[in-house]
Amino acid sequence: MLIETLAQAQPGRARSLRCELVAGQADFRRLGSIEGLRVDLRYAAANNFVGRNLYSGLDCAWLHREAAQGLEAAVAWLRQHHPGHTLLVLDALRPHRVQEALWQELAGTDLRQYLADPARGSIHSFGMAVDVALLDPQGAELDMGSGFDDFTLLSHPRLEQEHLAQGRLDQIHIANRLVLRQAMLDSGFTGIMSEWWHFQFGDMATVREHYLRIE
Numbered sequence: 001m002l003i004e005t006l007a008q009a010q011p012g013r014a015r016s017l018r019c020e021l022v023a024g025q026a027d028f029r030r031l032g033s034i035e036g037l038r039v040d041l042r043y044a045a046a047n048n049f050v051g052r053n054l055y056s057g058l059d060c061a062w063l064h065r066e067a068a069q070g071l072e073a074a075v076a077w078l079r080q081h082h083p084g085h086t087l088l089v090l091d092a093l094r095p096h097r098v099q100e101a102l103w104q105e106l107a108g109t110d111l112r113q114y115l116a117d118p119a120r121g122s123i124h125s126f127g128m129a130v131d132v133a134l135l136d137p138q139g140a141e142l143d144m145g146s147g148f149d150d151f152t153l154l155s156h157p158r159l160e161q162e163h164l165a166q167g168r169l170d171q172i173h174i175a176n177r178l179v180l181r182q183a184m185l186d187s188g189f190t191g192i193m194s195e196w197w198h199f200q201f202g203d204m205a206t207v208r209e210h211y212l213r214i215e
């Protein structure tokens, strides 16, 4: 079956492709092909804020090749500036059906503010966003002062200086976050104001309009 018949063009919406077919798509690249990168997809086990495996049966260890190239550059940046340190991927490609399930799961809670409305779509579903932590030379996660998917103000990069001034974050937390941010931003990613772990690649409007969304 031809990919073209499955990646249907829909007016006003990005083209889409089922997650099960990503392996046959030249625009996507396996995370395992990035040397030195470590991967622990938190939604592929029960070790996440929802408490269950959201990816059961789905292979989500992929990114769009452009974001994958950026991530490869970030790993190289760390190798050069902080030898022994590397990135740990916590989430990468998140199929749209999982985004919808998460949205339903969080109905009626104020956690929805941390999730992209499926009606608009998440950049993760295009393989153009990644959630990452920093590993030290022993392979331990560096302390960022709040954990992955800790949906509190403590995770907001824009409030870091305020948290530091009021003793909620230490200098070491700020320093660790800066290293992560510098590695990612120097490699072409942009961050967001509310999550220290989330980075996206490219122009968001272009991605939403022209890139293949994974369902």
Ligand SMILES: [Zn+2]
Residues within 6 Å of the ligand: 091, 124, 129, 130, 131, 197, 198, 199
């Ligand atoms: Zn994210």
